[in-house]
Amino acid sequence: xxxxxxxxxxxxxxxxxxxxxxxxxxxxxxxxxxxxxxxxxxxxxxxxxxxxxxxxxxxxxxxxxxxxxxxxxxxxxxxxxxxxxxxxxxxxxxxxxxxxxxxxxxxxxxxxxxxxxxxxxxxxxxxxxxxxxxxxxxxxxxxxxxxxxxxxxxxxxxxxxxxxxxxxxxxxxxxxxxxxxxxxxxxxxxxxxxxxxxxxxxxxxxxxxxxxxxxxxxxxxxxxxxxxxxxxxxxxxxxxxxxxxxxxxxxxxxxxxxxxxxxxxxxxxxxxxxxxxxxxxxxxxxxxxxxxxxxxxxxxxxxxxxxxxxxxxxxxxxxxxxxxxxxxxxxxxxxxxxxxxxxxxxxxxxxxxxxxxxxxxxxxxxxxxxxxxxxxxxxxxxxxxxxxxxxxxxxxxxxxxxxxxxxxxxxxxxxxxxxxxxxxxxxxx
Amino acid sequence: xxxxxxxxxxxxxxxxxxxxxxxxxxxxxxxxxxxxxxxxxxxxxxxxxxxxxxxxxxxxxxxxxxxxxxxxxxxxxxxxxxxxxxxxxxxxxxxxxxxxxxxxxxxxxxxxxxxxxxxxxxxxxxxxxxxxxxxxxxxxxxxxxxxxxxxxxxxxxxxxxxxxxxxxxxxxxxxxxxxxxxxxxxxxxxxxxxxxxxxxxxxxxxxxxxxxxxxxxxxxxxxxxxxxxxxxxxxxxxxxxxxxxxxxxxxxxxxxxxxxxxxxxxxxxxxxxxxxxxxxxxxxxxxxxxxxxxxxxxxxxxxxxxxxxxxxxxxxxxxxxxxxxxxxxxxxxxxxxxxxxxxxxxxxxxxxxxxxxxxxxxxxxxxxxxxxxxxxxxxxxxxxxxxxxxxxxxxxxxxxxxxxxxxxxxxxxxxxxxxxxxxxxxxxx
Numbered sequence: 001x002x003x004x005x006x007x008x009x010x011x012x013x014x015x016x017x018x019x020x021x022x023x024x025x026x027x028x029x030x031x032x033x034x035x036x037x038x039x040x041x042x043x044x045x046x047x048x049x050x051x052x053x054x055x056x057x058x059x060x061x062x063x064x065x066x067x068x069x070x071x072x073x074x075x076x077x078x079x080x081x082x083x084x085x086x087x088x089x090x091x092x093x094x095x096x097x098x099x100x101x102x103x104x105x106x107x108x109x110x111x112x113x114x115x116x117x118x119x120x121x122x123x124x125x126x127x128x129x130x131x132x133x134x135x136x137x138x139x140x141x142x143x144x145x146x147x148x149x150x151x152x153x154x155x156x157x158x159x160x161x162x163x164x165x166x167x168x169x170x171x172x173x174x175x176x177x178x179x180x181x182x183x184x185x186x187x188x189x190x191x192x193x194x195x196x197x198x199x200x201x202x203x204x205x206x207x208x209x210x211x212x213x214x215x216x217x218x219x220x221x222x223x224x225x226x227x228x229x230x231x232x233x234x235x236x237x238x239x240x241x242x243x244x245x246x247x248x249x250x251x252x253x254x255x256x257x258x259x260x261x262x263x264x265x266x267x268x269x270x271x272x273x274x275x276x277x278x279x280x281x282x283x284x285x286x287x288x289x290x291x292x293x294x295x296x297x298x299x300x301x302x303x304x305x306x307x308x309x310x311x312x313x314x315x316x317x318x319x320x321x322x323x324x325x326x327x328x329x330x331x332x333x334x335x336x337x338x339x340x341x342x343x344x345x346x347x348x349x350x351x352x353x354x355x356x357x358x359x360x361x362x363x364x365x366x367x368x369x370x371x372x373x374x375x376x377x378x379x380x381x382x383x384x385x386x387x388x389x390x391x392x393x394x395x396x397x398x399x400x401x402x403x404x405x406x407x408x409x410x411x412x413x414x415x416x417x418x419x420x421x422x423x424x425x426x427x428x429x
Numbered sequence: 430x431x432x433x434x435x436x437x438x439x440x441x442x443x444x445x446x447x448x449x450x451x452x453x454x455x456x457x458x459x460x461x462x463x464x465x466x467x468x469x470x471x472x473x474x475x476x477x478x479x480x481x482x483x484x485x486x487x488x489x490x491x492x493x494x495x496x497x498x499x500x501x502x503x504x505x506x507x508x509x510x511x512x513x514x515x516x517x518x519x520x521x522x523x524x525x526x527x528x529x530x531x532x533x534x535x536x537x538x539x540x541x542x543x544x545x546x547x548x549x550x551x552x553x554x555x556x557x558x559x560x561x562x563x564x565x566x567x568x569x570x571x572x573x574x575x576x577x578x579x580x581x582x583x584x585x586x587x588x589x590x591x592x593x594x595x596x597x598x599x600x601x602x603x604x605x606x607x608x609x610x611x612x613x614x615x616x617x618x619x620x621x622x623x624x625x626x627x628x629x630x631x632x633x634x635x636x637x638x639x640x641x642x643x644x645x646x647x648x649x650x651x652x653x654x655x656x657x658x659x660x661x662x663x664x665x666x667x668x669x670x671x672x673x674x675x676x677x678x679x680x681x682x683x684x685x686x687x688x689x690x691x692x693x694x695x696x697x698x699x700x701x702x703x704x705x706x707x708x709x710x711x712x713x714x715x716x717x718x719x720x721x722x723x724x725x726x727x728x729x730x731x732x733x734x735x736x737x738x739x740x741x742x743x744x745x746x747x748x749x750x751x752x753x754x755x756x757x758x759x760x761x762x763x764x765x766x767x768x769x770x771x772x773x774x775x776x777x778x779x780x781x782x783x784x785x786x787x788x789x790x791x792x793x794x795x796x797x798x799x800x801x802x803x804x805x806x807x808x809x810x811x812x813x814x815x816x817x818x819x820x821x822x823x824x825x826x827x828x829x830x831x832x833x834x835x836x837x838x839x840x841x842x843x844x845x846x847x848x849x850x851x852x853x854x855x856x857x858x
Contacts, residue, residue, distance in 0.1 A: 018446060162454075183707055
């Protein structure tokens with residue numbers, strides 16, 4: 001080789017290396033900015049596909065507790081596949097820790113063509129590589145299919161190796177975040193359910209109020225962050241009842257004025273308890289929303305006697321949902337209040353207690369959704385056919401029919417279907 | 430330039446670029462693997478110092494809610510400095526978004542030499558640069574001091590810019606993680622405190638049990654993950670009391686057998702409530718530890734009658750701490766039980782109810798720590814001098830003196846000091 005040739009070769013290899021480093025930095029920038037695990041996994045698959053000029057990439061994660069490999073798959077709704085951690089080529093790679101670079105899938109005895117047969121896809125070449133964490137333990141597997149310009153090269157293996165270690169860090173962080181997020185949410189849900197369950201009357205109350213409130217928030221097209229605040233506030237709105245003596249809280253008979261004042265304390269107690277919790281950024285308003293569920297827009301509510309727009313929107317939504325759930329709950333010795341009477345009460349107090357627009361939106365709730373919430377906890381035996389039918393009507397429609405009678409056969413079927421669930425009873429658990 | 434010279438120049442610039450990219454990738458690998466914010470900030474400062482061949486680097490983060498810049502500083506104990514977001518050069522950069530590259534600090538009117546005067550450090554040159562998030566908003570400031578080979582270059586600015594965007598992503602993730610972690614912990618603490626506060630007798634109980642348990646776990650040199658599990662289990666051990674009717678739970682008079690059976694349910698209720706919560710990986714055992722706080726090593730405890738090593742170590746620790754706190758709590762019409770009597774009970778049941786080694790460790794608790802826990806919530810007026818003195822003695826020592834009398838003047842002073850706190854009373858809140 002002449003000096004010129006050596007120079008040229010050096011230059012070329014440096015240029016190649018340079019390009020590779022640039023790609024890797026891009027990958028890093030892309031991946032390190034994502035903390036949501038699902039989004040991250042899709043990003044990783046994308047990035048690998050592009051950088052290895054391949055047709056497909058799947059990332060399988062190893063679930064050590066269940067000894068399974070799992071992956072997110074994008075199919076309309078994002079969903080998940082799972083299989084035993086030693087099955088197939090991905091399983092072999094996860095278990096042995098070896099890299100498998102298969103230039104011709106159908107010529108390789110390890111390749112199982114069954115999946116291609118099912119999906120209609122034609123696998124030509126594939127690169128399967130373990131993903132390892134900082135402790136060098138296998139935490140998952142990359143499977144890359146059909147490189148565009150012939151089988152995967154050694155350079156591809158190196159590049160995937162480098163991407164893999166970046167991806168592993170990002171995934172570990174995303175999993176930590178997801179785990180603690182799950183903990184937080186499940187803690188709140190469990191607590192809320194447990195507190196309600198102290199008394200038969202309130203059992204399931206906070207969960208149903210949450211479902212109604214989120215429904216209304218969606219109908220009002222509030223942004224996801226606001227819906228999230230409302231969700232937490234709804235789950236926690238009655239947490240102040242921890243501080244109200246049960247002897248008053250669960251009294252079956254009429255309350256004295258003094259007892260009623262004690263009960264009313266729960267709203268301000270909710271606020272003071274929730275104010276002690278460090279809510280993360282987007283959730284700072286949760287205590288204010290939660291504690292406003294007994295405020296009335298004319299200022300006659302409690303705990304603070306807020307008026308009109310002094311009440312946070314979330315609080316106005318909770319107020320309607322709270323009363324609706326209380327009125328439609330089954331009581332120990334009676335059925336639910338007639339639905340038209342319930343809505344009549346909401347309408348009557350619209351403009352004094354309740355924000356009219358919230359009441360308006362509440363009446364737009366689809367009947368299938370309404371039945372699912374009313375029967376929360378007893379949802380297993382709802383008929384799909386009934387729900388399909390009810391989907392065409394709103395709460396407003398059923399109230400109309402109940403008040404003025406069914407004007408058509410369809411209306412009569414709707415009424416009969418709805419009332420069958422509304423009035424059904426089951427043994428107390 | 431000859432062709433050879435051009436080649437050589439190209440080669441050199443490619444090599445330089447290559448080196449830079451390698452450094453950046455290293456930086457990324459280092460930063461993306463850290464999710465703990467404090468650790469991350471120190472790593473970032475380190476990495477910048479090394480890559481820019483500088484003597485010092487500080488990262489200031491912008492706290493938008495308080496409009497302040499803050500930074501972690503390593504000084505023995507990790508601590509924090511804060512100042513208004515428009516103060517000094519860092520403040521100027523945070524507010525204007527400009528980069529300030531100052532080759533000679535003392536020749537620059539913007540430089541304030543007061544800090545050097547205070548610290549004795551000599552600032553020569555400095556590079557101050559905003560750190561921006563994905564939305565290009567300033568989230569903090571880098572301040573790099575005293576480049577080793579003369580003032581910072583344009584290449585340094587470029588390199589810091591690249592590091593900055595990597596750091597910003599990592600910091601954003603770490604903050605999200607920290608925020609939700611804080612939420613989770615503060616939620617548990619608030620709930621635990623609130624539940625205890627329902628009754629005067631149990632007020633503060635779970636917090637004190639937690640403090641004792643963590644203390645014992647540390648004396649036993651358990652690993653941090655196990656201590657963490659014990660901390661959560663201690664905070665939540667009585668959560669099952671939510672499900673015990675208050676009329677039984679808070680009864681002042683002697684309980685009937687039936688009522689006692691109802692009270693005993695709280696341990697298994699703790700387990701069933703906690704089992705519904707999704708605890709993250711290292712905390713899966715929290716329900717088992719929490720619900721074992723009434724198990725006895727001879728198998729005569731509840732809810733499961735576990736024997737010896739069937740009881741998790743954390744449960745054995747909780748059992749001792751729970752009883753100790755119950756016996757040393759002030760009751761409505763009496764003072765605390767004599768400390769020697771309390772320890773006598775622990776010793777008597779050591780080997781039947783309690784794990785002897787846990788009782789042994791409990792007696793090793795320093796008296797300053799013991800007083801701080803006994804007086805939790807009334808800590809503000811503990812005298813530092815008293816605590817210094819008590820630090821030299823253990824629970825075992827005071828029991829010895831109480832039983833056999835003080836053998837020296839020092840012992841008598843210790844006894845007097847301890848008893849002054851142990852027996853003091855204050856108005857009920």
